[in-house]
Amino acid sequence: MTATVKYDEIEVGHEIPAADYGVRRLNLVMYAGASGDFNQIHWNERFAKAVGLPDVIAHGMYTMAQGGRFVTDWVGDPGAVVDFGVRFSSMVVVPDDDEGATITVSGVVEEKLGDRRVVVALTAKAGDARVLSKARAVVQLA
Template sequence: MAAQVKYDDVEPGQEIPARTFAVDRANLVMYAGASGDFNPIHWRESHAKAVGLPDVIAHGMYTMAQGGRFVTDWAGDPGAVLDYGVRFSSPVVVPDEGGATLEISGKVEEKLDGNRVVVALTARSEGQKVLTRAKAVVRLA
């Protein structure tokens, strides 16, 4: 894990460098087991296409979790996130061959009392925005 980010070292408007997360079908199967969400749109191509999807899609909560991972990795503390919310705008389509990529970046929007900051996240897959209104309140060292 990275060194903890210090509250005094960040300013509103500061960009958090983007990270790219690879997503493949094995990730989705493991997430299904952990979450208990075995909906076949997340692992069976024929079922996903039968309900009008272009292919298998990642669980929305899996996509959201990668945003949380991005923030905690940046902050350097897995317990740093105090509040986190998103809206799902598009699915992450995960083809069998090659999988998908999820690129997440962030920006410090605001500094609050108590060493807290508001971080706005941007998440895209294959050029498409997949999360909107993605914000986390993070306590920094």
Template sequence: MTATVRYADVEVGAQLPEQVYPVRRLDLVRYAGASGDFNPIHWNERFAKSVGLPDVIAHGMFSMAEAGRLVTDWTGDPGAVVEYSVRFSAPVVVPDDDTGAEITVSGVVKEKLDGDLVKVAITARSGGAKVLARATAVVRLA
């Protein structure tokens, strides 16, 4: 698959279309199975609260993956991501109900780099809190 966004057509300040990703407890169970991370803070409310959390929280890498999805959906090519980094700043709290939580992700092109690379700043929020800090991706465009 090739990138659907062309380097020549992208300007600094261009906004990536905001996306809202739902997060339910079932998603956390599936992620635990795929990742092998069965820490009870991600599925056991009683345990999560006993260690001072407000409720079950999403895996940090799950939250990071959802934010990265914004960029891969934008480019049309997961292989276009050359570099990706974040700092975790707040947990995504996932209540045990039919709606769960949401991660709202947006991005902006911050810089055009040498060749066909662009640097994208990503913002991810959930429950009114910024859940990722200093989230950036370097992406190779067509």
């Protein structure tokens, strides 16, 4: 987004429209290279199933990053995120097919803190499963 979100134009309860982020196994391999997390549960289906998982799963930090991406896309400035935290509540299972998985993220402005900062509560789901809980971002607005 190129538009800047202005503090004076946002109210508590403002809903940020949901966005979908596709996840393919190739994304997980690229993330492994960038992060250094080459745990086989994130790219080797045989290994993931052998340790009791339903299939390959996305890195938790990759999933968290999609929440951060959602916020920075909304505000239009990656440097505007002052604080960001989540708890991981479920796995993002990534099948080996053309569709992969989809993480759907939405948000709502939960609180205005003053000093042009707002708290955004996020909801992140893969299918029917909520994959992040207690996901909150403090964002400095224009």
